[in-house]
Amino acid sequence: MTFSARRIFAILQKDYKDLSRNLYVTTTLFMPLLMAALFGRMGMGTISSYYIVINMGFILVATYVQSALIAEEKEKNTLRGLMLSPASTMEIFCGKSLLSFIATAVVVTGSILLSNYNPRNMAVIAIALLLSAVFYVGLGTLIGLFTKSVMEASVVIVPVMLIFTSGSLLIPLIEKYPVLAVVEYMPNLQLLELADRVETGAGLGDTLLHLLVILAWVLVIHAVAAYVYKKRMVDE
Amino acid sequence: MENIIEVTSLQKAFGASRALKDVTFNVKRGEIFGFLGPSGSGKTTTIKILTAQLKPTAGSAYAFGVSTEQLKSEKYRQKVGIVTDNTALYGRLNVYDNLKLYCDLYGVPYQRIGEVLRMVNLAGEERKAVSKLSKGMLQRITLARAFLHEPELLFLDEPTSALDPVNTKHIHDGLLHLKEKGTTIFLTTHDMNEAEALCDRVAFLNNGEIRLLDSPKKLRQQRGEPTLTVELADGSMVIVPKGPEGADQMFRYMSTGQLVSVQSNHPTLGDIFVEVTGRKLA
Missing domain, CATH: 3.40.50.300 (P-loop containing nucleotide triphosphate hydrolases)
Structure with missing residues (x-):
């Protein structure tokens, strides 16, 4: 498998020009920042409130923008052009994910600053956020591959947003319904638990298990996305 | 090749x-x-x-x-x-x-x-x-x-x-x-x-x-008629055999300045398609 920086940056540059002229998707980028500013001014200083905003950023930017980018390529029949070019699956995946990833990094950093969140161990939080961003971009790729249009992706994102921003609401129900214990392993809850532990003084070693769980999600989501992508290369 | x-x-x-x-x-x-x-x-x-x-x-x-x-x-x-x-x-x-x-x-x-x-x-x-x-x-x-x-x-x-x-x-x-x-x-x-x-x-x-x-x-060529369609100066169209039997006729048209155009009587690809498949190309 080849890895050409020229091809990856060409796809990134194309996506940037395309997205910058797509008002429908670009306005979405400002939503998490507005929420963060609002939360910051309201003085809601709990870890879970910070992570509602951060997860919102992940879902609206990493997942939604990414799914819109992929779904639009499918809707307009341009994805097949990329698939038929010499670019490898890895190059197309990286090129198509880079813009969403950069936008997520900018929006999540902005959200952290606007909401006045100052974690006790920034390095551990940065690693966890980085891994989470990669996961949510992968989730967006998968949604984009399954949906047929940007409009469909916009509908599918709603339940995804509910699951990944309010999963913590299910935690009190775990005692009553043990089957819901699996919810604790969701990447958003792992991130929240890690952030809570960091505030109690935990370091990298203490939070490694949480990071590994998020990493496992990253690997699984990208493997599934790659499988679906390869299936989409061939018509039924 | x-x-x-x-x-x-x-x-x-x-x-x-x-x-x-x-x-x-x-x-x-x-x-x-x-x-x-x-x-x-x-x-x-x-x-x-x-x-x-x-x-x-x-x-x-x-x-x-x-x-x-x-x-x-x-x-x-x-x-x-x-x-x-x-x-x-x-x-x-x-x-x-x-x-x-x-x-x-x-x-x-x-x-x-x-x-x-x-x-x-x-x-x-x-x-x-x-x-x-x-x-x-x-x-x-x-x-x-x-x-x-x-x-x-x-x-x-x-x-x-x-x-x-x-x-x-x-x-x-x-x-x-x-x-x-x-x-x-x-x-x-x-x-x-x-x-x-x-x-x-x-x-x-x-x-x-x-x-x-x-x-x-x-x-x-395989499906063509062994004839030529000749257009004459008076506007008439004449079918002339392609073989030696048509040579004198063609010479006469040419030498008297009557010949305007000559067309080989081959079907078009569209005609052949219809003949072979019974369907028109559209």
């Missing part, structure tokens, strides 16, 4: 419907091979199988000596150009940015953009937004994109269906130029004039089967 495409007993079924029944043909390196048939005859299905966008139900398809499944690899993608109905352009970008992306994907210098735009009669249109282009212009940009990397093998599905005669001529000249440089072209069309102007050989496809395969010239 070496075969660049070899297809043997190819079949494709979509549920109960059989799009390709038993298709066998080969395409020689450097030729323009025309796949002719009406809508729904199996032309696009064949192109999709040959470009690894569709799996055959049975039979084999080889290009460059390898199964077309392997055309998914970078090595072969670099050698192939494809224009089908599902290869589109980015509407929000301009012409230049669309082609620049493909220059980067194929590792081609940007000055090729001007060259291919001249080939499709769109020189100077680089900065136009793709969303503002007519259907014919879009088709020409899609063709320009396929010409960018000078592929060894070019698949074209109805390449001039939305073009006017002037631009069709430009595209035909461009395709003949690519052929001169060694490109093999697999062309599907239902335009008989296009097939006759471009193709070294044509295959007639009907209901998923090849009914006839040969050069357009041979197909017409």
Whole structure:
């Protein structure tokens, strides 16, 4: 498998020009920042409130923008052009994910600053956020591959947003319904638990298990996305 | 001459419907091979199988000596150009940015953009937004994109269906130029004039089967009448035998200045298609 920086940056540059002229998707980028500013001014200083905003950023930017980018390529029949070019699956995946990833990094950093969140161990939080961003971009790729249009992706994102921003609401129900214990392993809850532990003084070693769980999600989501992508290369 | 495409007993079924029944043909390196048939005859299905966008139900398809499944690899993608109905352009970008992306994907210098735009009669249109282009212009940009990397093998599905005669001529000249440089072209069309102007050989496809395969010239000659239609100065048309028995008659028309034009009585490719399949090309 080849890895050409020229091809990856060409796809990134194309996506940037395309997205910058797509008002429908670009306005979405400002939503998490507005929420963060609002939360910051309201003085809601709990870890879970910070992570509602951060997860919102992940879902609206990493997942939604990414799914819109992929779904639009499918809707307009341009994805097949990329698939038929010499670019490898890895190059197309990286090129198509880079813009969403950069936008997520900018929006999540902005959200952290606007909401006045100052974690006790920034390095551990940065690693966890980085891994989470990669996961949510992968989730967006998968949604984009399954949906047929940007409009469909916009509908599918709603339940995804509910699951990944309010999963913590299910935690009190775990005692009553043990089957819901699996919810604790969701990447958003792992991130929240890690952030809570960091505030109690935990370091990298203490939070490694949480990071590994998020990493496992990253690997699984990208493997599934790659499988679906390869299936989409061939018509039924 | 070496075969660049070899297809043997190819079949494709979509549920109960059989799009390709038993298709066998080969395409020689450097030729323009025309796949002719009406809508729904199996032309696009064949192109999709040959470009690894569709799996055959049975039979084999080889290009460059390898199964077309392997055309998914970078090595072969670099050698192939494809224009089908599902290869589109980015509407929000301009012409230049669309082609620049493909220059980067194929590792081609940007000055090729001007060259291919001249080939499709769109020189100077680089900065136009793709969303503002007519259907014919879009088709020409899609063709320009396929010409960018000078592929060894070019698949074209109805390449001039939305073009006017002037631009069709430009595209035909461009395709003949690519052929001169060694490109093999697999062309599907239902335009008989296009097939006759471009193709070294044509295959007639009907209901998923090849009914006839040969050069357009041979197909017409095999089915022609052994006569000539002669137009005379007084406006009358006379049928003259082609053999020695018609020589005196022709000499007389010529020596008396009566001869205006002579036409060989060969059927058109369209006539032959109707004769062989009982269907019109549309």
